[in-house]
Amino acid sequence: xxxxxxxxxxxxxxxxxxxxxxxxxxxxxxxxxxxxxxxxxxxxxxxxxxxxxxxxxxxxxxxxxxxxxxxxxxxxxxxxxxxxxxxxxx
Amino acid sequence: xxxxxxxxxxxxxxxxxxxxxxxxxxxxxxxxxxxxxxxxxxxxxxxxxxxxxxxxxxxxxxxxxxxxxxxxxxxxxxxxxxxxxxxxxxxxxxxxxxxxxx
Amino acid sequence: xxxxxxxxxxxxxxxxxxxxxxxxxxxxxxxxxxxxxxxxxxxxxxxxxxxxxxxxxxxxxxxxxxxxxxxxxxxxxxxxxxxxxxxxxxxxxxxxxxxxxxxxxxxxxxxxxxxxxxxxxxxxxxxxxxxxxxxxxxxxxxxxxxxxxxxxxxxxxxxxxx
Numbered sequence: 172x173x174x175x176x177x178x179x180x181x182x183x184x185x186x187x188x189x190x191x192x193x194x195x196x197x198x199x200x201x202x203x204x205x206x207x208x209x210x211x212x213x214x215x216x217x218x219x220x221x222x223x224x225x226x227x228x229x230x231x232x233x234x235x236x237x238x239x240x241x242x243x244x245x246x247x248x249x250x251x252x253x254x255x256x257x258x259x260x261x
Numbered sequence: 262x263x264x265x266x267x268x269x270x271x272x273x274x275x276x277x278x279x280x281x282x283x284x285x286x287x288x289x290x291x292x293x294x295x296x297x298x299x300x301x302x303x304x305x306x307x308x309x310x311x312x313x314x315x316x317x318x319x320x321x322x323x324x325x326x327x328x329x330x331x332x333x334x335x336x337x338x339x340x341x342x343x344x345x346x347x348x349x350x351x352x353x354x355x356x357x358x359x360x361x362x363x
Numbered sequence: 364x365x366x367x368x369x370x371x372x373x374x375x376x377x378x379x380x381x382x383x384x385x386x387x388x389x390x391x392x393x394x395x396x397x398x399x400x401x402x403x404x405x406x407x408x409x410x411x412x413x414x415x416x417x418x419x420x421x422x423x424x425x426x427x428x429x430x431x432x433x434x435x436x437x438x439x440x441x442x443x444x445x446x447x448x449x450x451x452x453x454x455x456x457x458x459x460x461x462x463x464x465x466x467x468x469x470x471x472x473x474x475x476x477x478x479x480x481x482x483x484x485x486x487x488x489x490x491x492x493x494x495x496x497x498x499x500x501x502x503x504x505x506x507x508x509x510x511x512x513x514x515x516x517x518x519x520x521x522x523x524x525x
Binding site for chain 2: 181185192201202203204208210211218225228230236237240244
């Protein structure tokens with residue numbers, strides 16, 4: 172029972188963090204800050220997936236976490252490159 | 262015993278993740294925010310993944326190890342790319358007493 | 364050739380970890396897929412760096428110490444950044460510091476960049492001539508930062524990734 176309370180509390184907490192980061196993405200002043208906040212958004216999502224995997228003891232949510240980590244890396248790199256020289260590649 | 266370790270890592274991970282998010286909201290410019298965003302966030306997520314795999318079977322442990330390795334290799338590169346872009350595009354440092362030797 | 368084989372083995376290991384199986388059929392499939400991928404990317408796998416390198420036994424022995432030092436740095440740096448974010452320790456004079464490359468090879472620069480950037484408090488920004496540009500969260504004393512990084516390189520990294 173207490174285990175469940177901890178888990179649901181954690182999920183609600185991470186959901187609140189997600190909302191804060193989304194607001195931060197929308198309101199940040201410079202493009203660099205927006206890209207950083209988007210990167211953090213996927214990190215928080217991976218944390219949420221790890222919570223669910225720990226509670227349900229099913230490993231398929233971690234597959235999603237792994238794919239999300241790889242995707243967010245490519246997305247952040249492409250966005251930063253585009254911001255730096257207005258082209259995604261040299 | 263393992264349940265206690267998992268709970269401690271769980272709370273610690275949430276705490277570090279929260280500090281990372283709070284740092285991104287509070288710190289003044291892109292350069293200082295990147296310290297909180299990528300790195301504090303990475304350690305928080307790593308703790309959460311370890312907490313999930315403490316009581317897990319082989320499948321969860323293998324994927325957690327793989328995810329932590331991928332994150333450890335990719336978050337520094339992403340932070341570096343964003344900061345280099347910010348410096349190239351001349352974003353200013355708004356922190357008090359900022360140093361710039363470049 | 365040694366590089367090609369190690370790439371195939373690494374890819375097969377990642378394949379097995381993703382499936383989280385230790386079946387020999389999966390191992391064969393992993394090796395086969397690894398060979399295909401490595402052969403397709405043959406031209407893009409970086410060549411082994413030239414120049415004198417420390418003997419392999421010393422590098423293998425030094426790696427756990429180096430990894431432990433990096434993990435300790437990550438934990439200590441996270442505590443420092445957390446205190447500054449929460450306002451307990453004052454945020455003063457963050458900024459970009461020039462750190463001389465010194466004796467690092469090209470791979471040494473890459474490993475240094477990964478290690479410093481992974482630990483909060485320092486982010487690798489760029490290479491400029493003979494210097495690395497690092498963003499440090501407390502740059503009130505740039506010489507101390509340079510001395511600390513040089514000491515880290517001398518003590519832990521030189522014997523593993525020069």
